[in-house]
Amino acid sequence: MNNTGQPLIEVRKIKKFFPLKKTSVFDRRNLSVKATEDVTLTIYKGETFGLVGESGCGKTTLGRVILQLYPPTSGSVLYYGIPLRELNPQYVIQEIKKLPKYQAKAIKSFNKTFKLDQKIEELKAKMHILHEGDDLNLVEARRESIKAEIASIKEKIAETKRNVVANLNDIIETIVDKEAEEVIEEAELLIRDNVPVSEVEALIAGDRRFAMILKPYERYLKLFEKGITDENSKEQFQRALANLNNHLNRAKEKASNHLLNQRILAIIKMVETGDIDPITYSIIKKLPYSEPGRYKPLFGLEKQLAKKEKELSVLGRDLKNEKKLAKLQKKSTEFKKESSRQLREASKTCGALILEKDIAKISELMLKREMTHRENCALKQELKALEARLKEDPTDASLAGLIEEKNKRVNLLETRIADLTKEIESYRGKEILKITERIDEKYVEKLDGYLETGINLTRLTKEEMRGLRRRLQIIFQDPYSSLNPRLTVGQTIEEAIVEHGMFKKGTKELENYVIDIMGRCGLDHYMIHRYAHQFSGGQRQRIGIARALALMPEFVVCDESVSALDVSIRSQILNLLGDLKRERNLTYLFISHDLSVIKYISDRIGVMYLGNLIELAESEELYKNPLHPYTKALISAIPTTDNNPNKPKRIILEGDIPSNIFPPSGCKFRTRCPLATEHCAKVKPEYKEVSKGHFVACHYYEKTKELA
Known part of the structure; x- marks a missing residue:
């Protein structure tokens, strides 16, 4: 298995439903296309994860949800390629700086309940709320009199x-x-x-x-x-x-x-x-x-008008503020809810430390730790470059001394980070503020549970997600429709490079970089000024690959990138993807409905059916020991030139794929499964690990071997 064991992408209970338009105003059903439902998987760094299934099973939707091209209906996608605090320095720094504001807002909202009574009493003292019928008539008569005076003044002004x-x-x-x-x-x-x-x-x-x-x-x-x-x-x-x-x-x-x-x-x-x-x-x-x-008389008339309008507004307010009093009383409970919400938001950055009285000092220390960490990361990058130079010239004593000096600085910064962390933790439980009514150990543990270490892509804004686009790329299924016919190959590849600030537009360095990327993807340099329609299908797919890899990504979704190509071109593209993976340590999510292609390129394979992941295992294990009837049927359908009469017979699935708007109850595959029973219609099979690294969702997976 070609991976480091370190998770790169973790998908948790992802759902993506596309709502349907109602056919009638009397239709109360909220219908939707259930493209993906409760999909959970982990993709490890450096591996090629294959995703296979029939057309319409939700493979492409899942890939696009992972990249946040489609917002998920529910669930989360965690990215571990970089630590959370290194995703976007401004985002992390702003969140740390906002910690005192979060606490201040929580305190303000909570204290608002105590201030409301005082505010209500002050409001009652200023008001002249009249409850007797005669007094109310006097107020109404006075209002009509003022309105008449205002009308007269306005006529004089006119x-x-x-x-x-x-x-x-x-x-x-x-x-x-x-x-x-x-x-x-x-x-x-x-x-x-x-x-x-x-x-x-x-x-x-x-x-x-x-x-x-x-x-x-x-x-x-x-x-x-x-x-x-x-x-x-x-x-x-x-x-x-x-x-x-x-x-x-x-x-x-x-x-x-x-x-x-x-x-x-x-x-x-x-x-x-x-x-x-x-x-x-x-x-x-x-x-x-x-x-x-x-x-000149206008000035006096305008002053009279302003005075009368103010008098009328004061008189009207006395009657209207009765409703305001009721609203203020209703808000007393809302402020407590707002206080809890502010604490939850802040706990995603610092956990239960948000309850501490010295949150301003904690925020200051966390900010120092973050800035120290950023400096440490920059030094480590410099060290990598210096060590690479030292490998080229091991006799360079000055370079070795510089590396030693940088290492000392790195050790010093790491010690400082550890000290700051220790100092921050010293405030834990020191003086907890009563910001909500339910401060106890369970609540403190709950706030600590909100602390996030991975990058939840579903929570990022568009601009924050834009910063990760260089690391997360996609190769689209159709190589022609995904290319702009008005742009040359060079312009297509360099567009994202310039947008992300890797090179300045029009520079010689940019042109050389584009030519180098084209060469790595099997495109000659003289093709840089050609348009998409001047290339063959295989060459267009190479352009799509070059465009995706030009940003030097870490994770690439290959969305059926060879499905539209002939066999000879398909093998070239697969070999190219394999070579580029080894050169750049890429991680692929390879989507296809062709199991032979998936077997060739993938380290692990996941099988999808009607929006659900029904089986997952390493490539060799899946082909040798398929546990789900659907997986075994797909493998039996792979074309082969083997004339051995003892080879397994093809399993023919009866019926059509059910609707993903009205999927079958229980197991979605039961309408086509040769092992289905009544139990399959009543109970949804659990997606579980039946052996090391082998997951399956089937009640009778042990009987799959008996299928001829």
């Missing part, structure tokens, strides 16, 4: 605002009229002085405001010079003078007072939609032709 807006509009008209008067006077002066045609033409060219006005006059002068003085020309000129104001109003947008007009329009909008504040008031006072007396 009238004052209309006056202010009218004044501002007058200012705009005055400014426009003043400009129009200046242009009119200038135009009339030019006409009265009989300016020659040449000067009129120059004036029109220099100031477009006069073009519409003086153009008819220009034509009139040209006709007059020719001795033509028909009545039509005179009438046309008179009409131009009569329309002088309209032409000048069009030109006013380009005049010097345009910005001032826009400001006044903005002030009008402010007055119409809100109140006039002191800043707006000072701006209006500085406007030309303004009349401050028309809008």
